[in-house]
Amino acid sequence: MTSRATLTALVCLAGIVTTVPAYADFDACLAGIQGQAAAAGVSAQAFRAATKGIEYDDKVIELSQKQPEFKTPIWDYMAALVDDERVEDGKAAMRRNAQALATAEQRYGVDRHVIAAVWGVESNFGKNLGTMPLVQSLATLACSGNRRRDFFRGELLATLKIIERGDIEPSRLTGSWAGAFGQTQFMPSTYQRLAVDLDGDGRRDVVDSTADAVGSTANFLRAAKWSNGMGWGYEVKLPRGFNTAAAGRTRKHPVGHWTSLGVTKLDGSALSASGPVGILAPAGANGPAFLVTKNFDSIYSYNAAESYGLAIAVLSDRLRGRAGVQAEWPTDDPPLSRAERRDLQVRLTRKGYDVGEPDGKVGEKTREAIKAVERSLGMPLTGRPGGKVLQALGG
Structure with a gap:
């Protein structure tokens, strides 16, 4: 497990809390x-330093229980994660960290563009690490009445071992509500298994x-059996009447x-790849389709969702200068990039809607404002940030 607030596998934990213990139980649980x-080798001193001042955090419980009400269409998901802004930021980040990426690629045999794409999707190249204190979040989940408390207790113990060893200062251990942290959002147990000291400073x-x-991300992908020289796959053209029930990574x-079956490359030429391959059709037979190799499975293992893997894969292509998705998504309402989403939020604010700071992140306030606009214009109520709403709001 690696991922953070946008991680699909951890979102599946939503709704698991059944009862919340009395606050008096928290200290006893700790x-x-x-x-x-102590039995795992964490000293009393390290434990006290890590847990000093922490409290049972109702916000963590609220987030763990919250069921997402809005299912993001694949075209919106891809537009937000793989836009021109992220590509340019990624190329700049790769230039600044060229030596580290080259060393990681050489040492672990994983393409640097794929490593950088994971970095970009997980934390926007180190800009968004998450702000929730790890020890407090994991202690809350470990001491609450949910059926995954043993899992979270294990993650808490792994976090305490990180602190005991001195790899990361406790104050720097912040992340998602579920415990993912760092520039590429490792869970603490994943960190224990696969994190590496690439810069050689002993931590x-x-x-x-x-x-x-x-380096740690490269080591993760190597452990997931990434094979350099193969690539993750490429976009293909499906024949008319293709049965999408046959598609899928597995x-x-x-x-x-x-x-x-009539599948070709986009230019109509014959397919080429070594080993068994699958076909992804994330928007159905009328949308873009992709041939995927076993290297796609390595990306998928970072956060078990095909849409996530596809975002990493396409971003890695764009970081190396290749084209993004070529076929049109089957929608008459164009998806918005992050810059366009910020513009949408600015326009909503000008109309008097409270959407918070225009940051391109579409949360409940923005969706409610979009629904209000849709209602006023007689449009279907979707709450979706699309091109039609943006255009309807004017400049």
């Missing part, structure tokens, strides 16, 4: 965890050392199988 921590610091963060066949 005392019990201290015994486990595995995935928070403040970009070299350690990208439904891999030799290239000849897909060729016999």
